[in-house]
Amino acid sequence: MFLKNYDANITLFEQNPHIGRKLRITGGGRMNVGNKIFSAKEFSSSSKNLLKRLFKNRHFQRRDEILSELGIHIVWEKNRAILRSGNAKKEVERLSCALHSQKNVILKLGKKIEGIEKKGNGFMIDGELFYAVILAQGGMYRMGDLKHQEEIYKLPISLGHTITLVSPSLGSLMFTDTELAKLSGLAFYGKLTDIEQKRSVTDDILITHIGLSGPAVLDFTAQKCSNNVELCFLPDTSEEDFRMEVNSERKGSMILRTFLKKFLPQRLVDEILRRSSISTDIQIANLQKKQLRALCTTLFHFRLPPLQENIYPSCWTTCGGVSLSEIRTATLESKVIPQLYFVGEILDVNGLCGGYNIGFASISARIVADAIINSAEM
Numbered sequence: 001m002f003l004k005n006y007d008a009n010i011t012l013f014e015q016n017p018h019i020g021r022k023l024r025i026t027g028g029g030r031m032n033v034g035n036k037i038f039s040a041k042e043f044s045s046s047s048k049n050l051l052k053r054l055f056k057n058r059h060f061q062r063r064d065e066i067l068s069e070l071g072i073h074i075v076w077e078k079n080r081a082i083l084r085s086g087n088a089k090k091e092v093e094r095l096s097c098a099l100h101s102q103k104n105v106i107l108k109l110g111k112k113i114e115g116i117e118k119k120g121n122g123f124m125i126d127g128e129l130f131y132a133v134i135l136a137q138g139g140m141y142r143m144g145d146l147k148h149q150e151e152i153y154k155l156p157i158s159l160g161h162t163i164t165l166v167s168p169s170l171g172s173l174m175f176t177d178t179e180l181a182k183l184s185g186l187a188f189y190g191k192l193t194d195i196e197q198k199r200s201v202t203d204d205i206l207i208t209h210i211g212l213s214g215p216a217v218l219d220f221t222a223q224k225c226s227n228n229v230e231l232c233f234l235p236d237t238s239e240e241d242f243r244m245e246v247n248s249e250r251k252g253s254m255i256l257r258t259f260l261k262k263f264l265p266q267r268l269v270d271e272i273l274r275r276s277s278i279s280t281d282i283q284i285a286n287l288q289k290k291q292l293r294a295l296c297t298t299l300f301h302f303r304l305p306p307l308q309e310n311i312y313p314s315c316w317t318t319c320g321g322v323s324l325s326e327i328r329t330a331t332l333e334s335k336v337i338p339q340l341y342f343v344g345e346i347l348d349v350n351g352l353c354g355g356y357n358i359g360f361a362s363i364s365a366r367i368v369a370d371a372i373i374n375s376a377e378m
């Protein structure tokens with residue numbers, strides 16, 4: 001759509017019968033399209049310096065304008081930009097109609113590109129010669145179409161590009177804990193820490209029947225985790241302050257369970273007490289030092305059981321992709337083959353949860369549109 005005034009035909013190949021099948025289910029059907037905080041820090045890549053260089057492009061500062069150019073209206077929910085309509089399906093239909101009526105676009109829906117052959121100064125695709133190619137085929141997540149990595153990335157690989165190490169990203173933390181699973185549906189504000197990798201994420205966490213989910217977990221799994229992960233149920237309080245607060249109640253008749261209800265949902269409190277081997281009717285006055293120690297360990301250093309490997313497509317995005325070292329960061333053009341461009345999740349650029357990935361896909365598309373217009377004018 002950024003090329004609507006471009007004086008040449010654009011053929012868009014889409015393997016599905018409709019455009020944006022995955023986009024329809026993004027953001028729980030409401031589509032997060034951007035974020036107020038948007039810098040290289042919220043993204044991961046195996047080439048951190050190149051990522052920083054890429055983010056110097058002026059279009060990263062023009063995020064809202066870029067959405068307007070696409071006719072996307074937003075509302076802000078905290079830092080997140082959400083579709084004003086709150087209806088991803090309707091928005092995809094609108095964008096699809098706009099593409100159908102764009103004069104210079106030839107849509108080839110239900111047409112999967114199986115190969116791209118370099119021919120002279122152009123590219124042969126499905127028996128047609130093209131002057132330039134934009135690869136925007138996403139990552140490993142495929143709607144009902146789970147394939148091996150070599151198959152998913154066969155087009156860039158066949159054109160001489162390297163794929164960095166890829167792993168599923170933005171998913172759940174899956175483990176077996178039958179007692180915790182009984183609390184499925186409970187949400188709380190917590191902090192996850194990967195002890196080995198020395199990184200933490202604090203946000204809302206949801207207990208599910210297979211482990212943990214929610215915004216903190218999605219962001220935490222943006223990078224592959226070690227098996228040394230700890231959960232803190234009280235991220236806004238230090239362990240020392242908590243102990244002091246408990247001890248300040250020793251003179252009264254306060255029940256520990258009632259005291260803890262100030263911080264956490266009742267059922268979670270009961271489970272925390274059970275794990276700390278403390279009875280639910282104990283008064284703080286009668287709490288032994290070693291019981292308080294056990295409680296603090298459960299509250300502040302709850303060790304997660306061994307994590308199951310995250311898999312596609314239970315994760316939203318792919319960490320890794322076409323290496324940035326083979327791409328001109330100013331234009332997203334291949335350094336290996338001129339007039340070959342990359343857009344969106346196919347690249348080794350992976351954002352956190354909260355509009356970062358759709359945001360990046362649209363900004364990168366805008367960068368490539370500029371580059372193509374400029375190269376045609378030269």
Ligand SMILES: Cc1cc2nc3c(=O)[nH]c(=O)nc-3n(C[C@H](O)[C@H](O)[C@H](O)COP(=O)(O)OP(=O)(O)OC[C@H]3O[C@@H](n4cnc5c(N)ncnc54)[C@H](O)[C@@H]3O)c2cc1C
Nearest residue numbers: 014015026027032112113137138316344345355356357358
């Ligand atoms: C459930 C879910 C929810 C999400 N929610 C959000 C959110 O709210 N906000 C956010 O920022 N991100 C979200 N994401 C991530 C986001 O959807 C992707 O990062 C983003 O869509 C990437 O855009 P893209 O254009 O690079 O790739 P895609 O959107 O994956 O599009 C690639 C397209 O290329 C087509 N294709 C692939 N190979 C071929 C081929 N060989 N020939 C023809 N066509 C081909 C595919 O069918 C697909 O339609 C979510 C992801 C999932 C799975």
